[in-house]
Structures are given as C-alpha cells and as structure tokens.
Amino acid sequence: MKKTHIVMLVCIAITVAVLLAFMGKVTTYETIASAKEKQGKTVTVIAKLDTATLYYDPTKNPNYLTFEAVDTLGDRMKVAYYYEKPYDMEKSERVVLKGKMENGVFEIKKKDGILVKCPSKYKDDMEVAKKNLETTSN
Amino acid sequence: MKYIGENLLPGKIGHFFIVLSLVASLVATIAFFIANKQKLSELKQSWLNIARIAFLLETISVVSIFIVLYYIISHHLFEYKYAWQHSDKKLQFKYLLSCFWEGQEGSFLLWSFWHCVLGWAIIWKAKKTVHKEWEAGVMTVISFAQFCLATMVLGIYFWGNKVGSNPFALLRNEMDAPIFQKADYLNFIKDGNGLNTLLQNYWMVIHPPVLFLGFASVVVPFGYAFAGLMNKKHDWIKPALPWASFSAAALGAGIMLGAMWAYESLNFGGYWAWDPVENASLVPWLTLVAGLHTNLIYKHSGHSLRATYFFYIISFVLVLYSTYLTRSGILGDASVHAFTDLGMNWQLLLFILVFLLPSLWMFFKQYKTIPTIHKEENIWSREFWMFIGSLVLGLSGFIIILITSLPALNKIINHFSFLKQIFKNTFAQPEDAVFTHNQIQIFVAIIIGILTGFSQYLKYKDTTKEYLRKRIVLPIIISLLIAFAIVVFGKVNYTHKGYGFMIAIHVAIFSSVYAIIGNAGYIWTALKGRLKSAGASITHIGFGLILLGILISSGKKSILSWNKTGIAVFEKTEQEDPAENTTLFKGIKTDMGKYMVTYVKDTFNTHDRKRYYEIDFAPKNGRKGFKIYPDIIKNNKGEGFTPNPDAKHYLTQDIFVYITSFKNDDAEEDTTDFRNIETKVGDTIYYNNGFIVLNKTTVNPTEKKNKYAENENAIFIDMNVVSKEGSSFAAYPGIAIDYKTSSLRHIPDTVLAENLIINFNKVTDNKQGKIEIGIKENKSLTSFLTLKVLKFPMIKLLWLGVIIMVIGFLISFTHRMKQMKS
Numbered sequence: 001m002k003k004t005h006i007v008m009l010v011c012i013a014i015t016v017a018v019l020l021a022f023m024g025k026v027t028t029y030e031t032i033a034s035a036k037e038k039q040g041k042t043v044t045v046i047a048k049l050d051t052a053t054l055y056y057d058p059t060k061n062p063n064y065l066t067f068e069a070v071d072t073l074g075d076r077m078k079v080a081y082y083y084e085k086p087y088d089m090e091k092s093e094r095v096v097l098k099g100k101m102e103n104g105v106f107e108i109k110k111k112d113g114i115l116v117k118c119p120s121k122y123k124d125d126m127e128v129a130k131k132n133l134e135t136t137s138n
Numbered sequence: 139m140k141y142i143g144e145n146l147l148p149g150k151i152g153h154f155f156i157v158l159s160l161v162a163s164l165v166a167t168i169a170f171f172i173a174n175k176q177k178l179s180e181l182k183q184s185w186l187n188i189a190r191i192a193f194l195l196e197t198i199s200v201v202s203i204f205i206v207l208y209y210i211i212s213h214h215l216f217e218y219k220y221a222w223q224h225s226d227k228k229l230q231f232k233y234l235l236s237c238f239w240e241g242q243e244g245s246f247l248l249w250s251f252w253h254c255v256l257g258w259a260i261i262w263k264a265k266k267t268v269h270k271e272w273e274a275g276v277m278t279v280i281s282f283a284q285f286c287l288a289t290m291v292l293g294i295y296f297w298g299n300k301v302g303s304n305p306f307a308l309l310r311n312e313m314d315a316p317i318f319q320k321a322d323y324l325n326f327i328k329d330g331n332g333l334n335t336l337l338q339n340y341w342m343v344i345h346p347p348v349l350f351l352g353f354a355s356v357v358v359p360f361g362y363a364f365a366g367l368m369n370k371k372h373d374w375i376k377p378a379l380p381w382a383s384f385s386a387a388a389l390g391a392g393i394m395l396g397a398m399w400a401y402e403s404l405n406f407g408g409y410w411a412w413d414p415v416e417n418a419s420l421v422p423w424l425t426l427v428a429g430l431h432t433n434l435i436y437k438h439s440g441h442s443l444r445a446t447y448f449f450y451i452i453s454f455v456l457v458l459y460s461t462y463l464t465r466s467g468i469l470g471d472a473s474v475h476a477f478t479d480l481g482m483n484w485q486l487l488l489f490i491l492v493f494l495l496p497s498l499w500m501f502f503k504q505y506k507t508i509p510t511i512h513k514e515e516n517i518w519s520r521e522f523w524m525f526i527g528s529l530v531l532g533l534s535g536f537i538i539i540l541i542t543s544l545p546a547l548n549k550i551i552n553h554f555s556f557l558k559q560i561f562k563n564t565f566a567q568p569e570d571a572v573f574t575h576n577q578i579q580i581f582v583a584i585i586i587g588i589l590t591g592f593s594q595y596l597k598y599k600d601t602t603k604e605y606l607r608k609r610i611v612l613p614i615i616i617s618l619l620i621a622f623a624i625v626v627f628g629k630v631n632y633t634h635k636g637y638g639f640m641i642a643i644h645v646a647i648f649s650s651v652y653a654i655i656g657n658a659g660y661i662w663t664a665l666k667g668r669l670k671s672a673g674a675s676i677t678h679i680g681f682g683l684i685l686l687g688i689l690i691s692s693g694k695k696s697i698l699s700w701n702k703t704g705i706a707v708f709e710k711t712e713q714e715d716p717a718e719n720t721t722l723f724k725g726i727k728t729d730m731g732k733y734m735v736t737y738v739k740d741t742f743n744t745h746d747r748k749r750y751y752e753i754d755f756a757p758k759n760g761r762k763g764f765k766i767y768p769d770i771i772k773n774n775k776g777e778g779f780t781p782n783p784d785a786k787h788y789l790t791q792d793i794f795v796y797i798t799s800f801k802n803d804d805a806e807e808d809t810t811d812f813r814n815i816e817t818k819v820g821d822t823i824y825y826n827n828g829f830i831v832l833n834k835t836t837v838n839p840t841e842k843k844n845k846y847a848e849n850e851n852a853i854f855i856d857m858n859v860v861s862k863e864g865s866s867f868a869a870y871p872g873i874a875i876d877y878k879t880s881s882l883r884h885i886p887d888t889v890l891a892e893n894l895i896i897n898f899n900k901v902t903d904n905k906q907g908k909i910e911i912g913i914k915e916n917k918s919l920t921s922f923l924t925l926k927v928l929k930f931p932m933i934k935l936l937w938l939g940v941i942i943m944v945i946g947f948l949i950s951f952t953h954r955m956k957q958m959k960s
Contacts (some may be wrong), residue, residue, distance in 0.1 A: 008529060012533075015536065019537065026567070027567065029548075029566050043566075058719070059890045062721045085799060096471050097567065098569065106683040110569060112572070
C-alpha cells in the first residue's frame with residue numbers, strides 16, 4: 001500500500017470518529033412535554049412566546065429574561081435566559097429554544113440558545129407585507 | 139378591468155429579455171457542444187461563431203434585464219412587486235443596487251451577469267493562448283449553467299409546477315388584496331415596503347457582488363474538468379490553473395467581506411458564527427483551494443489528477459448545494475439569515491443533480507483511464523505534503539458541510555417513515571454549536587499552518603536532506619520565539635474550554651506564525667525577493683496572518699461590560715452567569731473595568747433614520763478618553779428596531795459596542811441639580827414623594843466588594859427609601875478613598891422606581907458623625923440603555939491577512955496567465 005493511501009485511511013478514520021463524536025453531541029427536537037421528561041438534558045424546543053409573560057427589566061438586571069413558551073400541543077413551560085432580550089422578540093411568530101429543563105424551568109445558558117423567528121425581519125414575508133399594504137390603502 | 143396609471147412597458151421588455159436569455163443560452167449550449175465535438179477545423183469554427191453570437195445575445199439579454207429592473211426600482215414603479223417589496227422612495231441612492239440582491243431573483247441575475255463576464259474573458263483569452271481547443275468545452279458548461287439560471291427567473295407554471303420566480307411580476311397578480319379591485323389602486327400605494335435596514339450598509343453594496351463573482355467563477359475550473367471528461371483529454375489543467383487562483387481570490391474576498399459586514403453591522407459581536415449560511419460559502423472555497431493544490435501537483439509531478447477532477451467537480455456542486463441550503467428555506471430553524479422559501483425547492487435540487495450526476499458518472503466511468511503514476515510519492519517531495527494538505531482541507535470542508543446539513547438530514551428523516559422509526563427524533567444543533575466547530579477546525583488550522591510553512595522548501599519529486607535542513611531550521615526557531623512571545627507577553631490564556639483547548643490555541647499560534655515566517659523566508663532566500671513569481675508565498679503569508687488574527691482576536695476577545703451592578707440571580711461563575719450586559723443611565727458614570735463609561739446623549743438623524751447614542755469612555759488612569767456612537771435604526775419593514783454597533787479602532791485592538799436594549803424619554807431635559815443635605819446616621823430626610831431613613835454606615839463591606847478596588851477604603855450608608863405609597867427600597871450610596879493618592883470617588887446609588895439618585899457627598903464632621911447627602915430627583919432617569927462592550931485585540935491582522943491573501947492569489951493569476959501566452 002502506498003503511503004498516501006495509508007494517510008488517506010487515517011484521515012478518513014479520524015473524520016468518521018469526529019462525526020460520530022458530533023452525532024453524540026447533537027441535541028434533539030422535543031416538544032415541551034417530552035422536554036419535561038428529559039430533565040437536565042440539553043434539548044431544542046420550537047415554541048411560541050406568550051408575550052403577556054415576558055419579563056425583562058434592564059434597570060434591575062440586564063442579563064435576565066424570563067417568559068413562558070407554548071408549543072403546538074398546547075403545553076406550557078417557564079423559560080429563563082441569562083442574556084439580553086433579543087430585539088423584536090415580542091413580534092416573533094416562533095422561537096427556537098435550546099436549553100435544559102431544571103426544576104420546572106427551561107434554563108438557557110448559551111447566548112445562541114434563543115433563535116427568534118420574526119415574520120418581518122430580514123425576510124420578505126408576504127403576509128406582513130400584505131398587512132402593510134392594507135393599512136396604506138385605507 | 140382596465141387599470142389606471144400602470145407603466146407596463148418595462149415589464150414587457152423585461153419578460154422579452156428573460157425569454158430571449160433562456161433561448162439564447164440554450165442555443166449557445168448546443169452550439170458550443172457541437173463545436174466541441176467537431177474534428178474538422180472549418181466546421182468547428184462555424185459552430186463556434188454561431189455559439190458566440192448566441193452567447194452575445196445571452197449577454198445582451200442579461201444586461202438588459204438588469205437595466206430594466208434598475209429602471210423599475212429607481213423610478214419607484216410599485217406596480218411591480220419587486221420594486222414594491224424591496225425599495226421605497228426614501229431610500230438613499232447608493233442603496234438602490236442593494237435592492238437587487240435583497241431578493242432571490244436579483245441575486246440569480248447577479249450570478250448570471252458574472253457568468254457572462256467570465257465567459258467573454260475565456261473566449262477572449264482562448265484566442266491568445268495555446269489552449270484554444272478548450273474554449274468550446276468550457277463554454278458548453280457555462281452556457282448550460284446560464285440556461286439553468288435563466289429558468290430561475292422565468293416565473294412560468296408548467297403542469298402546475300412553478301418554474302422560477304419572475305422579477306417583473308406585477309404586484310396585483312402576486313397578491314390577493316381588496317385594493318386591487320379598484321382600477322386606480324396605484325393611487326393608494328403611496329410607498330414601497332422598503333429595503334431591509336440591515337442591508338442599508340455600504341458593506342452590503344459590495345459584499346454580494348464580490349461573493350457572487352466568487353460563486354460564479356467556480357464554474358470555470360469545473361467547466362475545464364467537465365470538458366476534460368467529455369473529451370477524454372487531460373491537458374486542461376494548465377489553462378484551468380489561473381482560473382482556480384482567481385476563483386479562490388474572489389470567493390475568499392467575498393466570504394471575508396461578509397465577515398466584515400457582520401462585524402460592522404450585525405450584533406452577535408464577531409465576524410464569524412459558524413452559521414449555516416456562512417459555512418455553505420466557506421466549504422466550496424476549502425475544496426477549491428484543495429483542488430488548486432492538487433492541480434499544481436499534477437502539473438509538476440503527474441500525480442493527483444483524479445483528485446483534481448474530484449475537487450473541481452465537488453467545489454461547483456457545493457456552490458449549487460449552498461444555493462439550495464440558503465434559498466430553499468430549509469435552514470429556517472437553524473440559521474439567522476437564510477432566504478425564505480419561494481416554492482422552488484425541487485428546481486433548486488434539480489439544479490444540483492443536473493451537474494452532479496453527469497460529472498460523477500463520467501468521472502467514475504473514466505476513473506481507470508485517467509492517468510496516474512503507480513510509483514509511490516517520495517516522502518521528501520513537495521507533492522507528498524501538498525497532497526496531505528489538500529486532503530485535510532477537503533475533509534475539513536466535508537465535516538463542516540455535514541454538520542451544516544443537519545436540517546437537510548431532518549428533512550430526509552421526516553420524509554421516510556422507516557427512517558422515522560429508526561431515529562425517532564430529528565436533530566438540532568449541539569448545545570455549544572460554535573465550540574463544536576472550533577474544537578475540530580483548530581486542528582485543521584494547526585496542520586495546514588505547519589504544512590504551509592515548510593512545503594515550499596521541498597522540491598517536487600525529491601529534496602536532499604542537506605538542502606532542507608539548511609533552509610528549514612532558522613524559520614522554525616524564529617517562529618517558535620515569536621509564538622512564545624505572543625503567548626507569554628500577549629497573555630493568550632483562553633481557559634473557558636479547558637487547558638487542552640488553550641494548548642491547542644498556543645500550538646495553532648505557532649503554526650500560523652510559522653506559515654508567515656516560513657513563506658516570508660522563502661521569498662527572501664529561494665525567490666530572492668522576486669515578487670512576480672511569489673504569488674503562492676504571498677498568499678500563504680496572508681493565510682497565516684488570517685489564522686493568527688482569528689486566534690488572537692477570538693482567543694483574547696474579552697467582554698468589558700461584565701455586569702457588576704446587577705442582582706445575582708444565582709451564584710455567579712463566568713460559565714453559569716455570563717452577565718455580559720451593563721445598563722447605563724443617562725448622565726451617570728458607570729464603572730467598566732479600565733474605563734468609567736457614561737451615556738452622554740442621543741440624537742436622531744432623519745437622513746438615515748438612525749438614533750445615535752454618544753457613549754463616553756474615560757480611562758481610569760487619566761489618559762485621554764474617547765467616544766463611541768452605536769445606533770439604533772427604526773425598521774421599515776414592520777415595526778421594531780435594529781441596533782447597529784460601533785467600534786473604536788486602534789492599531790492593536792478594537793473596542794466594540796452595541797446596544798442591547800434602550801428606553802428613551804425625551805420629554806424631560808436633565809436640568810435638576812443635586813440637593814445637598816447635612817445629616818447624620820439615624821436621621822430621616824425628605825424628598826418630594828417620601829422620606830429616607832439612614833440606618834447605618836459600613837466600612838469596607840464584603841458584600842459590596844465589587845464596587846470598590848483593592849487599594850481603596852470604602853464607606854457605605856445603608857438607607858431605606860420609603861415612598862408615600864408605602865413601598866420601601868434599599869439604597870447604598872458610598873465613597874471610596876484610594877490609600878495612596880487619597881483621592882475620593884463617589885459611588886452613587888439609584889432608586890429607579892422613585893427617579894432618585896442618592897450621593898454620599900462627604901463626611902462633614904467626623905466626631906459628631908455628620909455627613910452630607912446629595913439627592914437628585916429627576917424624570918430623565920428613565921432614559922437608559924443596556925449595552926455590551928467587547929474588546930477584539932489584533933483584529934487588524936485578520937483584515938490585513940485577507941488583503942494580502944487576495945493580492946497573492948491575483949499575482950498567481952496574472953503570472954500564470956502570462957505564462958500561457960508563450
């Protein structure tokens with residue numbers, strides 16, 4: 001066997017090992033109910049923000065945000081996030097949350113643990129555009 | 139119904155040119171294909187002429203579509219959906235072009251435009267060089283790619299399937315709203331939806347064109363490889379080589395301009411986040427650079443031709459795949475900036491397959507006949523180590539793209555029920571997505587840096603050990619010393635991810651310094667400073683600088699706005715409670731590490747719809763301070779705000795500030811002064827809405843440790859503010875005195891709910907325990923902002939590296955182009 005072939009095999013073996021290690025680290029998409037069952041395990045939940053429960057007071061603590069999230073099955077959970085409130089979070093149509101359930105609260109300790117999906121921001125969503133059009137036409 | 143006031147002519151012209159471009163590119167494809175197959179030179183020439191005319195028509199069409207669309211946008215013809223959706227009348231002139239690439243249609247056109255330019259460059263070059271016979275083959279591929287791109291903007295339904303999305307579609311045909319039942323509906327559409335505020339940035343005017351030039355140019359090396367397989371001839375590697383350099387330059391510059399845009403105007407606080415959209419453009423660059431190196435290997439030693447075929451094919455396929463990822467909406471839950479779905483998913487998939495399948499089929503069918511050398515590579519040869527480098531780059535790209543493809547994997551799992559049963563779940567990003575990439579890619583950086591440093595000293599085929607030893611030892615020693623100095627004196631101690639990762643960073647710093655020194659040394663000793671032929675070495679120096687800049691600026695990136703005032707939600711450790719934000723009240727100095735920071739004022743600029751905040755940084759050591767002006771743009775699409783960071787650039791570091799939340803109350807100006815009251819502990823003092831009880835004084839209280847420094851003595855007064863409504867608030871104003879200089883510093887406290895600032899002014903009579911308290915009652919206290927302040931040391935190295943790398947690639951490009959003439 002050629003030396004280059006040996007190098008290739010070694011590299012491929014490393015790649016496979018790296019990818020297997022990666023697959024061990026990925027989180028899974030869960031519903032709120034199944035996230036509650038998996039206490040202490042980092043999971044990803046897609047849910048809707050209940051704007052009425054949003055609490056963020058930067059004058060008291062700019063690094064603390066809590067709210068309740070509801071998923072499509074109607075389950076509800078408390079969420080705590082230790083960074084600033086993402087801009088326009090109130091207007092999100094859904095939020096992608098990555099964290100773990102601890103003592104009944106979904107704790108998010110990474111900055112990128114909240115991904116806000118806004119219908120209008122950065123994207124051309126025609127639904128919102130349509131609303132704008134209807135208001136301008138009135 | 140007959141509509142009033144519509145200007146339909148531009149749209150009709152636009153439609154005509156779209157159809158013409160579709161037909162012309164198809165004719166060009168066929169004619170170039172036939173010309174490529176013709177053996178007789180006369181016939182070949184006449185087919186070539188037909189093909190060139192078709193390609194000229196195609197070019198005219200694409201340019202015309204551009205002009206018409208520009209006319210529609212710049213004249214605010216809102217009867218066209220594209221103009222209405224992506225622009226408005228208030229838009230500044232310089233951003234009119236950005237409207238093109240806010241939508242998918244415009245960015246496809248941009249791509250198409252660059253194919254035209256590249257196509258003519260190839261036709262023109264082919265006449266002048268010895269590699270004439272490759273024109274027809276390469277142009278077949280480019281013309282066909284043009285045909286595919288033309289279908290993307292076609293906007294016609296075939297058997298119920300939408301083919302492409304037309305930029306000249308009329309608003310009233312695309313949307314179902316009651317106003318379109320009025321013949322004079324245009325009178326009611328006063329303005330367009332506007333360009334997204336994030337794209338109203340000068341980087342966004344230049345980043346997309348350069349990036350798309352990069353994407354478009356990958357078709358050229360692919361075209362040569364494809365033509366090579368069609369013609370079963372392999373001498374295309376010479377003319378393809380400069381184009382691969384050019385492509386690496388354009389794509390590299392495009393990606394890094396995007397990184398600069400992110401750094402300058404996005405608010406994740408950095409230039410790279412391993413976002414799927416970023417990864418999707420990086421991976422083709424990695425495989426292309428791998429292909430460029432195997433191409434060189436084949437040219438000089440006859441090895442690695444198969445690898446070159448593979449890398450060039452896969453690079454273009456990866457460009458198409460990244461198009462699919464970013465435009466299909468599949469990344470919706472994984473990326474912060476992908477396009478939304480236009481309902482063209484199957485078309486985008488087909489775009490990949492139509493290039494992938496034939497090229498792979500030909501590649502494997504001819505695999506055995508592609509020349510290869512059965513003799514083993516010498517371990518003392520340049521080609522051996524270059525090949526390993528290419529392999530590592532390729533595998534690095536492979537790993538990144540697989541991780542990035544998780545959402546695509548989910549889609550496949552959801553599509554097949556048996557897979558659903560096996561996996562049970564769909565997969566999301568790991569908890570620490572960024573570190574997942576970093577901990578893999580740091581090893582790639584180490585290997586590539588070291589290979590870059592020494593492989594140039596090796597000669598193709600064989601190198602005498604004596605020669606190598608003489609040349610290689612000195613650069614290693616110098617690099618070790620420099621890297622040691624950087625790590626020790628620069629204090630690169632990134633321990634957040636454990637000591638293993640910190641050591642990996644240190645090794646990577648050596649490796650990147652070695653890449654720089656090794657190649658600088660090579661220019662000096664082996665090339666005797668002849669820069670014209672030093673393209674590769676210059677590129678490598680740039681690459682080394684990029685690595686070094688990334689390692690230092692990210693490894694030593696620090697957050698200056700550690701919150702010291704907030705209430706600890708739970709026990710604080712850096713890991714558990716990052717506390718990255720600090721809130722500033724207007725006019726009140728706040729302690730931030732080396733600086734005292736004040737939110738001075740804010741002003742609204744009607745011209746660009748931005749509110750600028752003036753933040754004053756006063757260094758505690760008495761040096762000259764500076765001001766930073768981050769801003770907030772009011773969004774035009776829907777409601778809401780977008781923050782825009784600002785940075786103070788120094789040669790050795792950037793201080794980077796962005797606003798994470800804010801509240802303005804312009805009604806009241808800050809005019810009131812402190813009211814000073816002499817009192818003593820145990821007394822009660824009054825303010826407008828209640829009274830304050832002074833409970834006791836404490837000297838150097840441990841629970842207030844974060845408010846005063848090691849070398850200070852601090853006295854705090856424990857007081858209760860009781861409002862008329864009966865609410866009670868605790869307040870602890872204090873003073874701190876420096877041991878040595880005996881300079882005095884006030885530590886005021888605020889009670890927001892009561893709009894109170896309480897200052898402990900001084901001790902007036904020590905014996906009787908008399909003290910002076912200052913009280914300020916002010917409505918303007920309600921103006922505050924929360925910000926994040928980051929420090930990026932040596933980030934200039936990264937940008938410098940990018941510039942040098944691109945220059946290096948371009949030197950190689952021109953140098954090799956000249957070589958072909960002879």
